[in-house]
Amino acid sequence: MNLDELNEEFGLEGEIGFYEEEDIVFAMVSNKYADATISLYGAQILNYNPVRSMEILWMSPESIFEKGKAIRGGIPVCFPWFGPHVSDETMPQHGFARILDWEVSKTEMLPNGESKIVLQLCSSEETKKYWPYDFCADMIFTVGNKLSVTLKVTNTSNEPLDYTCALHSYFSLSAIQNITIEGLENTLYQNQLDGGEYLQETELLEIAQAETRHYYDTETTCVIDDPIYKRRIRIEKEGSKNTTVWNPWAEACLQMGDVPDDAYETFVCLETVNKINNSIELSPGENHETTAIIGIE
Template sequence: MNLEYPIDIDLLDKKYSIEGEVGFMEMEGELPFISISNKYAQADICLYGAHVMSFTPHKTFELLWMSPDSFSEEGKAIRGGIPVCFPWFGPHKTDPQLPQHGFGRLTYWEVVETKSEATGETFIRFQLNASEATKTYWPYDFSAELAITVGAQLQLSLKVTNTSSEAFEYSCALHSYFNLSGIENIHIEGLQGTTYYNQLTNEHAVQEEQNLTISEPLTRHYLDTQSPVVISDPVFRRRIQVQKAGSQVTTLWNPGQEACLNIQDIPDEGYETFVCVEATNAFKHCITLAPGESHQTATTIGLDE
């Protein structure tokens, strides 16, 4: 099924580029993307999926992890960066043949605004609206907007509006992959005392440790939490803070060695250099919108200084 809209890089560049700050690019064999550079940071955002692929504050090096084996072609999801999972998170509830994590990351989003803020930050806004193509996957009328601000911190906000005549339910995530010196070197702060669903064992538990270390495969969904999380990486000499709003679930994921061997678009040892910390709405925290209602799921990523 075709979820594309025609991409005219020259037209987009003419309409939305900002000299010295925002440019549109299409390299041979690669998907088209936006390159942003300002006084705070550099970032790349792919038009396919409105997918942030790189965020590098000038004070440090790349915060996000991208798989060197990621696909870069229509019809396949990009591995790494920040995929937008929408309108469902994980497998579809009733049809496992439908794409994992929804169709939001498998379609081009339309650029509708670029702006240079007075503060020196850069603002980009994307939109994805219901179409005949999206209705082959999900029968509702909707408008989704992804607002991205690139500054000393990276801010993303996914706003979903119900434009149909009936209520609908959706789940979503901002599925952020973070670049690590090594999974054995880091610990994660901010989740002590929080109940989580362990997807690998199908059990619920409470995290007792103040600082979570990762030494085995991990798929945990922390429930009823909006607390900020810090990824402490002493070898890289930095602490990455992940804040969020409008999200009641924080998902942590690392596939571990054995599963990684069976993931085509991650190198066999790729699990060693990333962890996902995601702002999620799923499980008992799916979002229900009446006609005309909206909900925003947001995350802010930056150095904890």
């Protein structure tokens, strides 16, 4: 579907429109609550800016917008695996969903003035180069006073399938040393950097070094408190039993080609995940929804 056809069928005047840059199509959403931009490549929301507030999501100013490469920032969707492939290191990190084009299947203005857009990726010859199953995945974005992002996966095959996933959310900060994260007290986590398992006993998580923490069996709401920006970002979730907190810190940033050297100072990833001990198993015809709901307290 070309750009004119997209705008004719799915555009909503003054609220949702589509444009193209460098062979990538974007949806622009604007309503009384917020503005947002969504890339159809990767089904990835790039910004969410509530009215009378500042941008909540972080985007790398050096992100590469090129087919076959992941976009750095916003909320990438990791599916059907999170992290490296379990048995084939040649497979793309975090799965293939974030490096393929998705189709628009629905746009809608809700009665309360929120905007909804649904993107879909179904199994094809392309996806079966990476994963043998028949499926349909929907990314459902609702832009309003809060941002709701849902990955819905349906097993359309005749056999069971299992997958892991993440909504890999990047949050914009005044500075990493200023913030604390609430909601993970007394929660067991795996430290990916040393392979150990630990219990977070403190009420607040402060980040002062590289962190890749995968928290087990938690459905708790988390809050990023940023007193310099005078805001508290609240991240609720549904259909997710793991939470990942990630910041690469200085040395790793120097090795990343699509971020500034000091990028680690201005973002943290607090991710809505199903992995670790909670992969999703679907029988034929079954579906599962993983949702992050993001707003300002």
